[in-house]
Amino acid sequence: MKVREIAEKAKKVSFSLVDIPTDVKNRTLLRAARIIEEKRDVIREENRKDLSAGEEKGLSKAMLDRLLLNDKRINGLIQVLHDVASLNDPVGEIVKMWKRPNGLRIGKMRVPLGVVGIIYESRPNVTVEAASLCIKSSNAVILKGGSEAINSNRVLVNILKEAAALEGFPEEAIQFIDTTDRSAVKEMLQLDEFIDVVIPRGGEGLIRFVAENARMPVIKHYKGVCHVFVDEFADLEKAWNICFNAKVQRPGVCNAMETMLVHSKIADAFLPTMIEMFKKAKVELRGCERTIKYDPDYVKPATEEDWHAEYLDLILAVKVVDSLDEAIDHINTYGSHHSDAIVTENYTNGMKFINRVDSAAVYINASTRFTDGNVFGLGAEMGISTDKVHVRGPMGLEDLTITKYVIFGDGQIRE
Amino acid sequence: MKVREIAEKAKKVSFSLVDIPTDVKNRTLLRAARIIEEKRDVIREENRKDLSAGEEKGLSKAMLDRLLLNDKRINGLIQVLHDVASLNDPVGEIVKMWKRPNGLRIGKMRVPLGVVGIIYESRPNVTVEAASLCIKSSNAVILKGGSEAINSNRVLVNILKEAAALEGFPEEAIQFIDTTDRSAVKEMLQLDEFIDVVIPRGGEGLIRFVAENARMPVIKHYKGVCHVFVDEFADLEKAWNICFNAKVQRPGVCNAMETMLVHSKIADAFLPTMIEMFKKAKVELRGCERTIKYDPDYVKPATEEDWHAEYLDLILAVKVVDSLDEAIDHINTYGSHHSDAIVTENYTNGMKFINRVDSAAVYINASTRFTDGNVFGLGAEMGISTDKVHVRGPMGLEDLTITKYVIFGDGQIRE
Secondary structure, X not given: OOHHHHHHHHHHHHHHHOOOOHHHHHHHHHHHHHHHHHXXXXXXXXXXXXXXXXXXXXXXXXXXXXXXXOHHHXXXXXXXXXXXXXOOOOOOOEEXXXXXXXXXXXXXXXXXXXXXXXXXXXXXXXXXXXXXXXXXXXXXXEEEOOHHHHHHHHHHHHHHHHHHHHHOOOHHHEEEOOOOXXXXXXXXXXXXXXXXXXXXXXXXXXXXXXXXXXXXXXXXXXXXXXXEXXXXXXXXXXXHHHHHHHHHOOOOOOOOEEEEEEEHHHHHXXXXXXXXXXHHOXXXXXXXXXXXXXXXXXXXXXXXXXXXXXXXXXXXXXXXXXXXHHHHHHXXXXXXXXXXXXXXXXXXXXXXXXXXXXXXXXXXXXXXXXXXXXXXXXOOXXXXXXXXXXXXXXXXXXXXXXXXXXXXXXXXXXX | OOHHHHHHHHHHHHHHHOOOOHHHHHHHHHHHHHHHHHOHHHHHHHHHHHHHHHHHHOOOHHHHHHHOOOHHHXXXXXXXXXXXXXXXXXOOOEEEEEEOOOOOEEEEEEEEOOEEEEEEOOOOHHHHHHHHHHHHOOOXXXXXXXXXXXXXXXXXXXXXXXXXXXXXOOHHHXXXXXXXXXXXXXXXXXXXXXXXXXXXXXXXXXXXXXHHHOOOOEOOEOOOOEEEEEOOOOOHHHHHHHHHHHHHOOOOOOOOEEEXXXXXXXXXXXXXXXXXXXXXXXXXXXXXXXXHOOOOOOOEEOOHHHHHOOOOOOEEEEEEEOOHHHHHHHHHHHOOOOEEEEXXXXXXXXXXXXXXXXXXXXXXXXXXXXXXXXHHOOOOOOOEEOOOOOOOEEOOOHHHEEEEEEEEEEEEOOO
């Protein structure tokens, strides 16, 4: 089927989804969970096809790992479906309502976005996460996964469609672009007539391509160049723990720290121990001149590029700064507006940091690693938006809706 | 100055605006109101230059009227500044805050969008409306008005800058692209590094151009193909009044009715009187076959194009339909998702219409003409968004903000 026909179908069915009872949506999700449980073997078989093809193509170990659906990850898919089923249905919620002097009652009601296109790479679990959130929020979804995961994605989509058919949720609301042809993405991005919003999840190249070619709104899930600033009034124990955790606990993810900023007045007390901790954990350090002085043999010189870098690895850029303002400027200039933290016991500095740092998630005295829909209590997430309209940070179920105005009158006309 | 330099300046200053006290913002707005009062003559003189140039260029009467700043309209500008000063400051509001099991307190705080670019045509009052809303919401603004209003826009921007300088609001936050060169727009749309969102206001051509060329998010203020559906259970008096008001009270605006849908079961009782009313008001009617039968001499046949048309004039398309579902389908297919109304005394039909019609504003028993930020009680508006992300319908002060996550910890690290 052509991409245009797929999108047209999705748009057509989308208007009816707003009226699907919550119960039907939940039963669809739980049914899909049961079918996944029953078809573990089929899923693993299809996944093995992708893995062998990936090996032949010479995909990296990391890529192959992202592609893998083992029993633990299949359990994860089942868990996501249960989690999303247990969340409140956002559709139809009236978030505000007021009365005007002429008697009109004006409310803002949550409605689905309509048709959501998702363009993603490798990890096949995104198929289930994205589709389940769209089902629960009454959005039609068009899934375009990476070519390397085509067999895994196809079997998962078929299970979701089977569950939909069995429970009376419109099957056509779950659309899958079943091709490894990259031109399908470009075609999809032209169809603003049918697709209301596109969410790219993947590498920088993919996201840039989507942003530059899409005619419809795009919600970008971009890179994370996250900072921790150790203020002159930091509690040293907290600072060591938070910085170590933010860098080392899981370095390959977008909310891990990539640059550590240290106030010059606390550098003598803080840096020697911190450098020792990172050394033991085999974290490569790239520092400014003042940082290097604390361990000239271990700390390499940082270049301008390092302040922009998302290493996603055991590498850290370190800079000594002379003021809170300098730290804030550095973060707003070099950061990716994702997640940034200050460690301080000073109330005024903490509040200034919270107010002035222009990022999706700003922390006082906690690790940046907490930026995650589940950890924040949203239940599940479509990803982490680094855009500045519609939603910033973890994108949950509510963020797949928008409010429309509903107006209840009694014959009012405008004078 | 180059567009790029202007945008860079706006971006740089934008980070500091979040901390500007509400009081300084309000005093800037009220000071601008006073200067406008003092400089009425200068404003009218500059406006006359635009009007003469427009006459020479052969602009239409309607265009020249939109361009005109007479005393009444200058009073309107002063009123807008007072109104915006009196609105609540949305910046810094924490709209939600909750505590996680690990003790983290997670909140969503309203922050400015950053740098807002506005690309608009003819009406110079947009300069003051847009700038005042951006000042109050702590956004930097880049104003690109139409070439036909360049002198009027320049003098108004200079007054706003003068007020900012006198009251301590950063002048660089109000940027004006002082050129009639259209290539400046294209240049502006490439600068996603510095401009966070672009709002086009004007004709369909302008909006399409912006949507297709912008690299940053766009909030479109598109056309209004608005409907009133007269249900079989309509109160006839209400239906006649609402339909007449929606078409005739001010036909040249986006929330005026362009197509009237009538249930076949009420057509005999409703249409003859309605057609007489429209006849008296000199409204040209273009109807379906069944409509024509009620007055074959007056009602012209409608073509497929008429169902798509935004006349902005005393012309109305009329269609008889056989069911509520047919009406809803027609609106969702041919409408522009702006403002649509049902006239009915039937509760279930009214609620179904509210739920199923996919428009920014959906009415029961009221004229579509109410879709307006002021009338809705938002105080002032940037325009009426017909997009489906970030904001639908009248775009007020709150919609010039976005929430970011603020997280208050006590040393928490992720396990």
